[in-house]
Amino acid sequence: MRSSTIVRAAGAAATVVLSVVGLAALLPYSASAAGDVPSTSSVLAPDMPQAIAEPGAPPVPAGWIVSPGTKSGTPTLDSVVGVSAPHLTHTAVVRGTRATYQWMLDGRPVSGETDPTTVPGPEALGRRLTLDIAFTAPGYAPRAGTFHFGVVALRAVPAGWVSASPRVDGPARFGRALTVRGPVLTHTAIASGATVHYRWFVDGVAAPGATGPTWTPNQAGDLVVGVTVAKPGWKPLAFTLRLGWII
Template identity: 30%
Template sequence: MSGTTLSYLWLADNKSIKGATGPTYTPVAADRGKKIRVQVSGAKPGYMTMAKTSKEVTVGYGSIASNVPTISGTAKVGSKLTAKPGTWTAGTKLTYQWLTNGKTVSGATTSSFIPGAAQRGTVITVKVTGAKAGYTTVSKTSKATAKVATGTLTAPAPTVSGTAKVNKTLTAKPGTWTAGTKLSYQWYANGKTIAKATKTTLKLTAGHRGQKITVKVTGSKTGYTTAAKVSKATKAVAK
């Protein structure tokens, strides 16, 4: 009726919901499983106030807005991959699980993952699961990466310390390689291999006099391409 003032009261299991006195109400997690009704009262001067109550509806689980995650980074041994979950319902708690060829990688449950030698040649996906009180849990899995390629070692050129002089000892300084890399050494005189000179040090003899010395450092690690670096030459070995 024209001129009637309406007021609203929302109820959950026949109990009034504090503060819920508007024409709309959004159920919260605490309402899940409860029966919701609304009571509408109409008032107008000179008329008897009346109240009507709606039929009840049972609150079910909410639906989380979710996205299929994507993966950024290069699928390569030793290179970090990062999960990009996209936008989910505000307040959703996200968890991660990385998979290789569709199989769970034990312990790989953060938003980033570095493939190791065991993942070389496989494809990587990430599953993102979203949970929020009162909502149905949702899981989404990314598209697979390309096959994980062989890693590239961090391999600096070595240097040689010491004095290039007969009876003096030279020492190879390999620099910092990828953690876990196994290093081997080979010394050269004027570019020719010095027999059995495969340690980190070389004692110069009269046979080296007048020659320039270099050292080659070779690094190897499972899942990575073997790398070799050669130092700059010393001055010609003096007496």
């Protein structure tokens, strides 16, 4: 795909502020199905360093970029995400080619976030996280693209923190106490501050005061107990135990 460039005059030279290139031109190898390939970026973010090039200068040659880097991490709160270092040819290195980065939330640059890795904070929750990357070299226009990481979510309590799932012994009978046994938490879960919570429901309605592992049914209906393993700031791990009709 042909590239287009907008330049701003600066004496004898000009500063390239926008370079639009096709994905095929950005990557000289066929890895577009791998999920780690940046898509075309139409605008270089304001915080991204810009190369100096003569008006009409060609973009950094596609053949200089063996790989733009590989994505890693899951876009969850307080987790590290990013891309590995790019693989450039010897010619690219000799000619001073370098990669510059700008993290974006919902298409807007995050001030100061210009490293290849980042840790999403509370302000990123529920927003779309992307990373703009531009390859620059003296005398060439930038060749740019975007890595897409998805919407930032809460980190979830892992299922591996539970070594034994919760269970209830015996049928649901009116006036007979029932006790949830478990879940059994691992040492890691306990050390991380995870806690277990219970809630009993009859016909889909929370039973008043029934928030412990033991409860005595005092009304007829379909009995369910919800068990969650929670950690502040994380998405809880939930279990649903269906005990049937109270007899």
